[in-house]
Amino acid sequence: MSTANPAPAKLRVATVSLAGCFGCHMSFLDIDERLFELIEHIQFDRSPLTDIKTVGLCDIGLIEGGLCNAENVEVLRAFRANCRVLVAVGACAITGGLPALRNHLDVGDMLQAVYGTVPDDPELPLPLNKVHPIHEVVRIDHSLPGCPPSADAFWHLLQDLIAGREPAHGLIRYD
Amino acid sequence: MTTPSLETAADPQGLRRIVIDPVSRVEGHGKVTLLLGDDNRIQQVRLHIVEFRGFERFIVGRPYWEVPVMVQRLCGICPVSHHLAATKALDRVVGGWPVPEAADKIRRLMHHGQIVQSHALHFFHLSSPDLLFGFDAAVAQRNIVGVAMAHPEAARQGVMLRKFGQEVIRITAGKRVHGTGSIPGGMNRAVDAAERDTLRAQLPQVLAWAEAAVDLAERLHTGLPDHLVGFADTPAAMMSLVGPGGAMEFYDGTLRVREADGRVAVDGFEDQRYRELIGEGVKPWTYMKFPYRLALGPDAGWYRVGPLARLQNCDFIPTPRAEARRQAFVAAQGGRPVHAVLATHWARMIELLHGVEVIAQLLDDPAILGGPLLATGERQRGGVGIIEAPRGTLIHEYEVGDDDLVTSCNLIVSTTHNNQAMNEAVRSVALQYLDGQTITEPLLNHIEVAIRAYDPCLSCATHALGQMPLAVTLRNARGEVLDHVHRSSRGDTVRGTRPHSAEAAR
Ligand code: SF4
Numbered sequence: 001m002s003t004a005n006p007a008p009a010k011l012r013v014a015t016v017s018l019a020g021c022f023g024c025h026m027s028f029l030d031i032d033e034r035l036f037e038l039i040e041h042i043q044f045d046r047s048p049l050t051d052i053k054t055v056g057l058c059d060i061g062l063i064e065g066g067l068c069n070a071e072n073v074e075v076l077r078a079f080r081a082n083c084r085v086l087v088a089v090g091a092c093a094i095t096g097g098l099p100a101l102r103n104h105l106d107v108g109d110m111l112q113a114v115y116g117t118v119p120d121d122p123e124l125p126l127p128l129n130k131v132h133p134i135h136e137v138v139r140i141d142h143s144l145p146g147c148p149p150s151a152d153a154f155w156h157l158l159q160d161l162i163a164g165r166e167p168a169h170g171l172i173r174y175d
Numbered sequence: 176m177t178t179p180s181l182e183t184a185a186d187p188q189g190l191r192r193i194v195i196d197p198v199s200r201v202e203g204h205g206k207v208t209l210l211l212g213d214d215n216r217i218q219q220v221r222l223h224i225v226e227f228r229g230f231e232r233f234i235v236g237r238p239y240w241e242v243p244v245m246v247q248r249l250c251g252i253c254p255v256s257h258h259l260a261a262t263k264a265l266d267r268v269v270g271g272w273p274v275p276e277a278a279d280k281i282r283r284l285m286h287h288g289q290i291v292q293s294h295a296l297h298f299f300h301l302s303s304p305d306l307l308f309g310f311d312a313a314v315a316q317r318n319i320v321g322v323a324m325a326h327p328e329a330a331r332q333g334v335m336l337r338k339f340g341q342e343v344i345r346i347t348a349g350k351r352v353h354g355t356g357s358i359p360g361g362m363n364r365a366v367d368a369a370e371r372d373t374l375r376a377q378l379p380q381v382l383a384w385a386e387a388a389v390d391l392a393e394r395l396h397t398g399l400p401d402h403l404v405g406f407a408d409t410p411a412a413m414m415s416l417v418g419p420g421g422a423m424e425f426y427d428g429t430l431r432v433r434e435a436d437g438r439v440a441v442d443g444f445e446d447q448r449y450r451e452l453i454g455e456g457v458k459p460w461t462y463m464k465f466p467y468r469l470a471l472g473p474d475a476g477w478y479r480v481g482p483l484a485r486l487q488n489c490d491f492i493p494t495p496r497a498e499a500r501r502q503a504f505v506a507a508q509g510g511r512p513v514h515a516v517l518a519t520h521w522a523r524m525i526e527l528l529h530g531v532e533v534i535a536q537l538l539d540d541p542a543i544l545g546g547p548l549l550a551t552g553e554r555q556r557g558g559v560g561i562i563e564a565p566r567g568t569l570i571h572e573y574e575v576g577d578d579d580l581v582t583s584c585n586l587i588v589s590t591t592h593n594n595q596a597m598n599e600a601v602r603s604v605a606l607q608y609l610d611g612q613t614i615t616e617p618l619l620n621h622i623e624v625a626i627r628a629y630d631p632c633l634s635c636a637t638h639a640l641g642q643m644p645l646a647v648t649l650r651n652a653r654g655e656v657l658d659h660v661h662r663s664s665r666g667d668t669v670r671g672t673r674p675h676s677a678e679a680a681r
Contacts, residue, residue: 020251021247021248021249021250021251021254022250022251022252023247023248023250023251023252023254023352023353024251025251026251026252026296026351026352027251027351027352029296029300029337030338030341030351030352032334032335032337032338032341033331033334033335033338035319035323035334036323036327036330036331036334039320039323043320044318044320048199048200049200049300049301049318049319050199050200050314050317050318050320051199051200051314051317051318051620052199052314053199097248098245098248099229099248101233102229102232102233105229105232105233107229110229110232110233111229113231113232147248147353148251148352148353151351
């Protein structure tokens with residue numbers, strides 16, 4: 001068990017969900033008690049699991065979800081700028097996923113239909129006309145397919161990166 | 176204390192603007208804005224939901240049988256709740272309601288697995304750091320890793336309780352996240368006896384962990400300092416499904432509404448008629464709607480759903496261990512309804528214990544191993560499915576054309592029901608802790624603690640994921656930055672005039 005002050009040798013890992021459902025994060029947590037083994041080797045930076053609000057310099061960035069608004073794009077660019085290795089996690093990040101089913105619809109018409117008005121407060125980030133996969137905007141280093149990828153897929157990817165190996169793609173799945 | 180609505184300032188021009196963006200350790204993306212007068216008095220507070228995904232629109236035109244699998248992608252934290260609410264609505268469409276006994280019991284098993292895993296996640300992984308370490312503990316410690324370091328046994332039990340819930344889902348739905356078990360009219364699989372036995376063997380241990388979780392939540396609550404006992408105390412009506420005799424019920428029942436003072440106002444309300452009970456309002460500053468009781472109108476008709484509402488809305492819990500814990504909860508409040516948000520965590524762990532007890536009963540029931548799984552009957556145009564998701568009442572409604580394509584869809588998710596209640600809680604905390612004060616990092620976390628107690632699933636409510644805020648920028652009315660406070664990755668508070676938009680490019 002490590003101490004409260006993590007050793008500097010630990011890899012820094014940031015995670016984010018852009019236009020995703022959190023299911024990929026849930027599948028990551030499905031490594032269950034292996035989490036305790038993992039945190040011997042990694043330290044979380046910005047993540048929905050921590051209170052760190054902006055991404056710092058990291059070894060690995062795990063990105064769930066595609067791009068559906070201007071803010072998603074800003075967060076994605078910050079991850080690319082700060083993360084040595086960027087991993088597109090799950091169908092949404094890789095292809096836009098289910099939310100991309102809105103791409104044949106006009107976003108203004110959709111808002112009108114759902115709300116009867118278009119919420120237009122300056123506090124709300126501008127929605128994009130279409131949902132985009134993240135590789136259209138930044139370079140990615142690895143992808144982990146699936147909706148969501150299995151817990152074992154996360155586990156093996158992180159084990160490979162911790163050991164300094166090129167990740168093997170033996171556990172990919174497409175559901 | 177006079178409490179103006181604080182929803183809209185009388186004259187927003189010239190007020191200082193403070194933003195909390197994003198809110199963290201909740202599932203979803205929202206932000207809080209405050210407007211202050213020159214005397215630092217709070218004049219407006221809003222919780223904004225900033226994402227929009229449009230599920231209600233793009234589901235239209237899809238074949239109805241795709242829907243139970245698609246709608247899970249609204250929320251990966253409670254996918255089972257959406258899966259089952261959708262299939263319950265579509266059971267009506269295919270005329271397969273009620274479903275056969277085996278299918279009913281397997282669905283209930285799956286759903287209680289969901290309650291256990293989601294409640295464990297919320298309490299241990301997301302909220303417990305605030306309660307174990309205090310609202311103003313170092314940012315670096317306020318997460319599950321910090322809990323694992325300081326309280327390894329509690330962290331391990333939380334992880335193992337969640338695992339158990341996820342395994343119950345897997346053996347009923349095929350996989351832990353986004354399974355395919357439930358289909359309109361029934362189920363597509365029964366439970367495998369060997370997998371059932373594996374889980375059954377773990378029950379004595381899991382029940383002990385669940386009891387320990389209630390002990391921990393109760394101890395943390397009763398140990399709160401005086402000023403936090405009534406934290407974000409916002410009286411609200413309560414809504415939930417209840418079962419026969421007013422029993423706590425998560426899978427199927429009738430709607431009950433109890434007033435804030437404890438009187439039952441509506442009871443036995445049939446789920447298919449929910450539109451006669453609830454309307455939905457829209458405001459231009461958020462993508463989350465505002466449901467309200469039609470009888471009272473949009474201003475007075477708001478209510479609360481979720482663990483705190485459910486525990487106090489039911490008359491009893493139909494399993495012995497959780498019922499004993501409910502009685503202790505009620506006794507500790509002197510029998511009066513409690514509306515202080517931190518009590519939600521205690522209520523949530525009592526529900527987790529109930530979930531484990533129900534799973535134990537169902538794993539003992541041979542009906543889950545097989546028998547007829549599918550019912551069919553006369554086709555109907557539409558249907559409503561209402562379920563108690565971990566965060567509260569969840570409503571799905573669909574209409575389907577003769578060509579089997581969905582023609583309309585309306586969803587009211589748990590977090591949406593709580594929209595006004597969360598806004599009220601944030602306003603109450605702002606008035607109590609921020610009004611007239613200089614903003615500090617620990618004061619900011621108070622707002623987030625109140626939001627977290629609702630366990631909002633903003634990812635359901637709209638779509639995104641994420642981070643709630645931890646950068647606050649004060650601007651004057653011309654948009655010039657007056658002050659900026661944010662939490663650095665080291666966990667300390669950094670003050671400066673850097674606008675938060677520049678942080679992303681750092
Ligand atoms: S890939 Fe699937 S599980 Fe992952 S965020 Fe998208 S919908 Fe959710």
